Amino acid sequence: MIARRTFLQTTAFAAIAAAISARGANAADPLGIALILPSPLGDVGWSHTLAAGLDPIKAAYGDAVTFTILENIAEGPDADRIMNKVVADGNKFLIAGSFGYQNGAMQIAKRDPSVTVLHASGFMVAPNFSPFAAKYFQGTYLLGMAAASLSKTGKLGSVSAFAIPELITSVNAFTLGAQAVNPDVEVSVVWVNTWFDPAKEQEAAKALIAQGCDVIFSNAQDTPSVIAACEEAGVYAFNLNSSMKAYAPNKYLGCVATDWSPFFKASVDAHLAGSFVGANAFLGVSDKVVEVVDWSADIPADIMTKITEAEAKIADGSFSPFTGPITKADGSEGVAAGVVLADADIIAMDWHVKGVATPLPQ
Amino acid sequence: MIRLVRRERASRKLAVAAPLLALFAAILSNLILFVAMGKDPAAVFYALLLEPFLTWSGFSEVLLKTGPLLLIAQGLAIGFRAKVFNIGAEGQFILGAIFASAIPVYFLQATGGWIWPAMLVMGGVGGALWAVVPAFWRVRLNANEILVTLMMSLIAVQLLNYLLLGPWKDPMGFNFPQSVMFQYDAMIPILLPGTRVNVSLLLALVAAFIAWIYMQRSFGGYQLLVGGLAPEAATYAGFSQSRAIWLSLLIGGFAAGLAGAAEVAGPIGQLQRSISTGYGYAAIIVAYLGGLHPVGIVASSLLMAALYIGGDNAMVSADLPVAAVRVFQGSLLVCYLAAITFVRYRLVRTKGATS
Numbered sequence: 001m002i003a004r005r006t007f008l009q010t011t012a013f014a015a016i017a018a019a020i021s022a023r024g025a026n027a028a029d030p031l032g033i034a035l036i037l038p039s040p041l042g043d044v045g046w047s048h049t050l051a052a053g054l055d056p057i058k059a060a061y062g063d064a065v066t067f068t069i070l071e072n073i074a075e076g077p078d079a080d081r082i083m084n085k086v087v088a089d090g091n092k093f094l095i096a097g098s099f100g101y102q103n104g105a106m107q108i109a110k111r112d113p114s115v116t117v118l119h120a121s122g123f124m125v126a127p128n129f130s131p132f133a134a135k136y137f138q139g140t141y142l143l144g145m146a147a148a149s150l151s152k153t154g155k156l157g158s159v160s161a162f163a164i165p166e167l168i169t170s171v172n173a174f175t176l177g178a179q180a181v182n183p184d185v186e187v188s189v190v191w192v193n194t195w196f197d198p199a200k201e202q203e204a205a206k207a208l209i210a211q212g213c214d215v216i217f218s219n220a221q222d223t224p225s226v227i228a229a230c231e232e233a234g235v236y237a238f239n240l241n242s243s244m245k246a247y248a249p250n251k252y253l254g255c256v257a258t259d260w261s262p263f264f265k266a267s268v269d270a271h272l273a274g275s276f277v278g279a280n281a282f283l284g285v286s287d288k289v290v291e292v293v294d295w296s297a298d299i300p301a302d303i304m305t306k307i308t309e310a311e312a313k314i315a316d317g318s319f320s321p322f323t324g325p326i327t328k329a330d331g332s333e334g335v336a337a338g339v340v341l342a343d344a345d346i347i348a349m350d351w352h353v354k355g356v357a358t359p360l361p362q
Numbered sequence: 363m364i365r366l367v368r369r370e371r372a373s374r375k376l377a378v379a380a381p382l383l384a385l386f387a388a389i390l391s392n393l394i395l396f397v398a399m400g401k402d403p404a405a406v407f408y409a410l411l412l413e414p415f416l417t418w419s420g421f422s423e424v425l426l427k428t429g430p431l432l433l434i435a436q437g438l439a440i441g442f443r444a445k446v447f448n449i450g451a452e453g454q455f456i457l458g459a460i461f462a463s464a465i466p467v468y469f470l471q472a473t474g475g476w477i478w479p480a481m482l483v484m485g486g487v488g489g490a491l492w493a494v495v496p497a498f499w500r501v502r503l504n505a506n507e508i509l510v511t512l513m514m515s516l517i518a519v520q521l522l523n524y525l526l527l528g529p530w531k532d533p534m535g536f537n538f539p540q541s542v543m544f545q546y547d548a549m550i551p552i553l554l555p556g557t558r559v560n561v562s563l564l565l566a567l568v569a570a571f572i573a574w575i576y577m578q579r580s581f582g583g584y585q586l587l588v589g590g591l592a593p594e595a596a597t598y599a600g601f602s603q604s605r606a607i608w609l610s611l612l613i614g615g616f617a618a619g620l621a622g623a624a625e626v627a628g629p630i631g632q633l634q635r636s637i638s639t640g641y642g643y644a645a646i647i648v649a650y651l652g653g654l655h656p657v658g659i660v661a662s663s664l665l666m667a668a669l670y671i672g673g674d675n676a677m678v679s680a681d682l683p684v685a686a687v688r689v690f691q692g693s694l695l696v697c698y699l700a701a702i703t704f705v706r707y708r709l710v711r712t713k714g715a716t717s
Binding site for chain 2: 034040068070071072074075076077078080081082084085086088089099100103123162163164165168193348350360361
């Protein structure tokens with residue numbers, strides 16, 4: 001929490017950072033961009049989306065940039081070594097694509113100010129180190145509305161990767177969106193504690209379906225296993241990052257898609273211009289990073305109209321899913337009436353809203 | 363019809379040539395693969411085979427990775443020679459890491475030079491304790507130690523998950539399943555300045571030396587060896603079989619636990635879910651590649667570590683996909699095992715026989 005707030009101080013380092021990165025940017029050499037990914041680079045999912053986010057940079061800079069994409073790198077000492085090697089090989093722009101790379105990536109950033117690091121889902125900030133995260137909650141809120149309108153049992157489920165704030169907020173907003181349509185809806189969560197384990201994820205989905213959940217939210221799985229299991233069982237499902245409609249042609253509810261290219265491109269531009277300043281990048285619909293795509297045609301027209309209205313309000317900033325009054329799952333007050341939760345509090349959320357039946361792992 | 367017939371005497375020349383031939387065959391076959399994939403074969407082989415030894419930073423990482431492989435493999439080999447097959451070193455490694463981490467997790471404010479040595483001792487004890495279970499069941503109920511040690515590894519992973527998701531989770535870690543970062547005194551001192559290689563490498567080398575003395579020069583080691591080669595002769599000579607089982611498993615568990623402790627108190631610096639990238643299983647291959655001989659294992663653990671580092675290098679520098687790296691590592695082992703087979707056996711053509 002304290003580390004998260006120090007990013008305000010980083011503006012003080014802006015001048016220093018600018019001077020240092022300007023020295024690192026040499027027009028003669030191509031800029032080496034390295035992307036480290038926690039899971040195999042498949043056709044869908046988190047790793048795929050990050051890699052796809054580099055395409056516009058390639059288009060814009062051509063031979064002036066080189067790419068090194070390393071997939072399926074286990075978090076831990078191996079990742080530290082590989083990131084060190086990548087930087088030793090002359091790459092000056094490192095995208096560390098998983099929370100668990102944080103300590104190793106931060107050491108590199110501190111040791112070598114000419115290297116710019118973007119780090120997924122973390123909370124540490126330095127003049128040349130930006131954590132980035134998507135406001136998935138803006139999309140999951142909308143899908144919550146759709147889910148509640150299609151659920152017959154009033155029971156919704158989520159197979160979720162890790163109980164970190166980013167994913168807790170996704171589940172919370174999903175629940176709040178559902179409650180906006182049906183206040184009595186109940187959400188069950190299975191934390192699978194993995195980013196990539198098709199068998200385990202599928203089992204969790206089946207367990208939720210067996211409990212009566214008839215819309216499932218696949219929260220940060222890098223495989224279509226949950227989506228495919230739901231199609232087979234005939235229940236609706238949606239997921240994050242990239243569309244998995246191909247795996248569920250009939251029961252696909254939609255996708256909270258992420259497009260990292262605007263952020264990556266802006267960061268590379270800033271690095272090359274010598275103006276990069278590390279800051280907490282929490283990006284959503286208005287940043288063109290988050291967008292809901294592939295809406296199911298089964299959603300009732302009146303609900304779809306409401307969803308479109310809410311989407312427009314989220315995009316122009318006039319509405320946030322985390323607008324009070326919001327009650328926590330334990331009954332205490334989460335957000336006071338009329339208050340809109342600040343980004344800094346959303347990004348650190350460690351409580352569930354009322355309506356999430358499963359207690360958070362403590 | 364071609365059959366394998368055991369050679370009456372393995373040729374020493376052949377025994378030396380076999381690993382080299384295997385290396386050559388693996389390189390050649392993969393060369394074809396890499397060319398077919400459109401990669402520059404020279405760049406791939408430089409990154410894969412030469413770079414780990416030619417750059418200081420690369421070689422230091424090889425040494426770092428050699429440490430745990432060497433420790434675990436030496437411990438396992440002692441058991442393997444007594445025909446006690448402990449394949450649960452992975453679990454014993456994890457228990458070692460857990461036991462060692464208990465000190466910094468509960469005494470994060472403690473300072474002093476005693477902390478990391480105490481963590482190593484705790485780790486060894488933790489690994490050995492995890493091996494007590496299969497040893498006990500084997501001696502008492504003749505339960506197969508291969509199955510029990512393997513299953514104990516699965517339990518160890520769940521125990522680790524439980525601790526990291528529950529009582530040992532870093533309270534400031536945003537709910538991510540990992541412990542606090544350990545304090546300075548809980549880290550093993552660096553051996554080679556400027557690298558991540560720490561004092562535990564010396565420990566592994568000392569362990570190799572002790573293993574050599576024990577297996578090649580002591581009566582206790584001889585008893586174990588005879589028990590493995592000729593159990594009935596061993597019984598006739600009055601060597602206790604249950605003693606051999608207990609010793610094999612406890613030594614293997616202690617060594618693996620020590621390696622686990624050295625890993626969390628070394629390059630990782632905290633307890634997390636991915637503390638082992640399969641060291642416990644890789645060490646089984648290392649032990650056999652080294653011919654179950656303490657000196658051979660020193661060489662094979664170095665080779666195995668270099669293969670890992672080279673594989674990562676090839677991904678980073680030569681743009682090789684991770685699958686191709688695994689294919690190369692796998693084919694090297696297959697070629698080696700085939701070569702070793704031909705050192706001990708020869709092909710004989712027989713006529714007509716169908717069985």
